[in-house]
Amino acid sequence: MSKVIACYKWVADETDIKVNADSTLDISKAKGKISDYDRNAIEAAVQAAGALGGTAVALTFGTPKAKQSLKDALSRGPAEACYINAEEAARADGAVTAKALAAAVKKIENVSLVVCGEGASDTYARQTAPRIGAVLDWPVITSVSSVRFDGNALIAVRRLEDCMQTVKSELPAVIAVLPEMNSAPIPGLKAVLSAGKKPVTEFKAGDLGVDFAPKTTVSALKAYAMNRKSVIFSEGEIADKVKELTAALRKEGVL
């Protein structure tokens, strides 16, 4: 039976991230969550598995902390989960992530489709799907808005800047889906309870034969701050203030 893989990332919940006075980020108190768009990817994989008569497998590459994501991922419908448990995930770039995920896909065998979210909700780098395709040498379709299957072919509609494009590809393939793919329903009680009983395969870093050394390193991570000019026109009559304001806006090139 063919397998459809849903790749997801366990990220820090951005609502819990604090910005320190020096613009650095404090994520020590942030809870984890499945990256928002990856929830759509999981649902898309579950639906695709249904359409293909296969089973959906949730796959993640993360630090030991990501282990807590498995129940959540499985409650969303996949029949099983695979977890690449590696401290190196904390420093991984797009290339390392893709190599790790692709290695796991090879281990799982008989995979007909890999579904990723278009981008992660922390970095939104949009690297994972294309790079997995490159490693596996499978066709890649990004920005997927909807998908259907015709025998061993996949027909995807892509949302591009100013048009929709329909493409057809043989399976196996890798797709990156947009959140508009589906509504990613909140799991029900029974789904949550059954999640704990589903099988989980854990790969350790060494099991995959992948070089985890990243080619890129993060040298700084800082909050984006808008420097405002904070000019207040408080002197004089209203008409004068308006004149001053419009003059200032013209000077700035806003008007």
Add this chain to the structure above:
Amino acid sequence: MGDENFDAIVIGAGPAGIACAYTLAKQGKTVLVIERGDSAGSKNVTGGRFYTYALEMVDRGLTAEAALERKVTHEQIMMLSGNRAISVDYYDPSFNRVGGTAQSFTILRAVFDPWFAGKAEEMGATVVCGIRVDDVIEKEGKIVGVIAGGDEMYANVVVAADGVNSFIAQKAGLIKDIESHAVAVGVKEIIELPAQTIEQRFNLKSEEGAARLILGCTEGIHGGGFLYTNKESISLGAVFMPEEVARHGRSLPEMFQEFKMHPAICPLLEGGKTVEYGGHLVAEEGYRGIPKKLYREGFLVCGEAAGFVVNLGYTIRGLDLAVLSGLAAAKAILEAASPAKVGPAYMQQLEAVKLLPIMRALDGFTDALDIPNLFGTYPKVAADLFQKLYAVDGSVPDHLRKQIWGVVKGNKLTLRQLFADGIRGMKAL
């Protein structure tokens, strides 16, 4: 036992529900806890002080592991009137002997509840968050399960620990919709400040904490304020009687903002950052607010859903009572020989763990705190008296008795009224 039939389903992962689940799971029972919030503790607006004896009754040594903030070493009462303030600070190291368990701690429920839920999970309970229980399932007059998130789930006993205004107890027909006089409406903010700043402002050593109740901050409305120092934040709140708020004409956030801006409160908060702002109801009637029946066959009500909260004016107790009730429910489920005997056993356990005796003993406070002058006039009288005592401007002061009488008259109080309120207070307590 199949997948969908548990020994117990507990609704709500607050202290009551978790104390029950923990105790049951520890004895090998299959327990499912269903929590509506995304995580345990995410739906509440408790001040937060926790009396540790209750946790020790659940399991000896639990307090040492618990996610707590500061041990309460400073018990404080504050009265505000206009821009004036009177503070009482009771410091008693015997409540917090070195090497022993401190009597009470301030807590943040968003931290404490997930910790406690995790302990129940370690014992083998299943805790599912983010799902609301919509209804109970009834068969032949018994409660046999719940409908939650579109699924039916069955259990020998359903324990409603879903907090004040319990929809589940309503669905089970044990209580009616809440009445406005039975509850107060509260506003609470958590304001972050560095630990050192908090320690300086409240005169605390590291790990020490203050718990403060405040009178005269509700514009004469029945109610009061509270302030708890956490490790790196202050929980500040105020509760008001909803009926009087409706007549008063000013919004809660407006009155709360004014309270925060009070010259005796504002400097405590200065430079802090609001990280949480919430509103909630709280049961206000103490013992007499407890529903007539707390059980049906296959169904128990625990915690604030059962009205287990007492406001004493100088402290508020709810979390410890919640834990006691959850423990009582679990003990009843464990010991009852047949399903029909669980309910009566629960009532016995509520006596045995001293929950009902405690609430009965404190019943009078509900009347004492019902004296209308307590919330505006008396704080003002007290402040006026202090003003007379402390004002020194070189003039010849009146005789003390005359000063007091002047203050009483100036506040349009009669001796008879003072006497009546005094008698009322004495009788109640």
